[in-house]
Each structure stands twice: as structure tokens, then as C-alpha cells.
Amino acid sequence: MTTTHVALLRAINVGGVTVPMEHLRDLAFELGWTDVITYLATGNLLLSTTQTATAVAERLSAALRAEYAREVPVVVRTPAQLLATLDRVRPVFAHAEPRRVQVAFLDRDPGPDADELLGAFAPDEHRYLGGELALHYPNGQARTKMTTSAIERRLGVVATVRGVATIEGILVRSGVTPVRDDLDRDS
Template sequence: MAITRYAALLRGINVGGHKKVPMARLRPLVEGLGLTDVRTYLQSGNVTFAADRGDEASLAREVADALAGEFGFPVDVLVREHTYLKAVRDACPFPAADLAGKQLHVTYFSEPVPVERFAAVDAAAFAPEDFRLGDRALYLYAPAGLGTSKLAVQLNRPALTKGLIATSRNWNTVVKLVEWTEGA
């Protein structure tokens, strides 16, 4: 089987002192699964690796099970291969090259989201903030950053994300994950 490069996106770790997953412990944990070329990015739960087996879903289960066993709490994990990460980056509907990384975010979803789910969100009411849906992703333009975004709060309501794993990354991280998963 060919070697494929992936990124695992861990949801809700190392936030406000909860669900601590030190990257120094995450790397050997992922390597212990037989995955290679393991790298972590920042403290926000991003790990890239190469695998010669499995698919996104089975690798996400493996990483999630290993995390639960090691740390004693569940962690939602999305695994995405390089081709998908690159397609998300390339399909950005906002002028990413003209924006600071903190102004643009991607929320990755565990499955495709019907447009109808977000139809009731009146983006114009939050201007200049804006959002667009993509392939298992939502792009958010928040010119003042995510921390003050009223649109981000609206988009993260439980009714809109029900039944999904959803985890967001700023544009700098989106780009770095594409770079780190290039080549196998």
C-alpha cells in the first residue's frame, strides 16, 4: 500500500487548562501506533504523520482510542489527508493572501454539511464578518479575530453543529498543515 500523509486535528484539548495533552507525549503516542514522520504543531492539537494503511476514519479512531487510553478522557479526532487539506486551502472564497492569519479560519467537519443547516444564519447582520461553506469545511472571515467574533458564536450554536465533530483552525495553521503533509 502507498504511503499517505495525514493531519490529525484534535478537538478541545489544552483549552483553559482542560484536557491537557502535551505535544511531547502526543508524538510518541502516535508513533506507537506504527505511524511515521510524526510532527506536532503548536499546543492546539495538530499532528501530522505518514501511514501505509487505513483511511481517514479508521486512523481517527486509532488516534482517539490511543488518546483515551493514555490520558483517560475522550478526545474527538478528525484525520484528513493532504489532498483534502490542500483542496480546502485552495478553495478559500476569501482573499487569504491579503489577510492576517487571525482573520481567517476554517472549521473542519466530520461529514458534509447541507447548506440548509446554515441557511437561517443572516451573515449580513454580522458584516463585515462573513462565512461560506465548503467540502466538510466552513470558512469564516472575522476581521477582528475569532475571540471577538459574534458570527463565530452564532455559527457554533449546538443546533448547527449537532451530530458533527467540528474543530476550527486559523489560516496560519491551515497553511502549515498543508505544507507539513506534502510529499510522502
């Protein structure tokens, strides 16, 4: 059975590895995947395949390593999983400006003590939601200590972070319409 997957590449085109989106699409087709779409230049790849999420992550990461001689971790979710994540994240930080809310997608479950392991980063907030971390940066991310690297180091995981608006854009391109209750807010 063919499944739509969303491959979220970590740290490309932001000072690490430069991967043109056209090349990423070509690579996905070479791997035998169909319905290939990229969204933004930050490594969001939609694809269809009969392969598992784990196989997609491993194959894409290996292909990128072969092509660029650098590790490019990949975290994979389905559109349904992305939508469920948004449904869990929105109420947690309902008080926050949507543009200040991010999601860290983790490659594995760090366990139920993830929030304790991560520790405090005041004024920034986090909440572990099983597979993802909901993140709130009230003053923006420019000077935060709650970086992706800090999350990875403290939890022993690979993480890649996307904003709520980016997740919504990915969902729209996958054919899923995210419901937003914050459309009347200024953002």
C-alpha cells in the same frame, strides 16, 4: 499503500485537555504510525499509515480517551485535501486580512443547507464549502458568537478550527508548498 494523514485534534491545550506534543508523538508511534510530526501545541499531527482517515480518527480518539479520561475528537484530512481547502477558501474571503480567516474542519457533511442552518453572525461571515466552513472574523474571535461550539450545536457535527497560516505551516511540514497570493499584504 501508505498515506500521509493530518489529524486535527479538537480543543487541546486551550483550556480543555492538556496533551504534550511529545506525548502525542509517542502515542502515534505506539499506534504503529510512521513519519510522525507535530506542528504547534494545538493538536496538529502528521503521520503515515496504511489505515483510512476514519480508522486514524477513531484509533487516536480512543487512545486519547484511554490516556486522559476525556473525549478528544479528531478530524483527519490528507495534505492534498488541506491544499484543496485553501484553494477554495482564499477566493471566498479574498477581501479579508488573511489572519482573520479560519477554517472549521467538520467530521461529517451537514448537508447543502449548512449555511442556512448555521445562520447569521454579523459582522462575522461563513461559507460552507463541502466538508469545511470558511470563516471570516473581521473584528477577531475574542467576542464572536460564531464559536466552534455554536457551529457544532447548530450543524450537529464535530468541528475543529485552524487559521490559514496554521494550515500553510502544516502543509509545509508535509512537503507541500502552499501558493499564497497575499504575500504583499500587511498582516
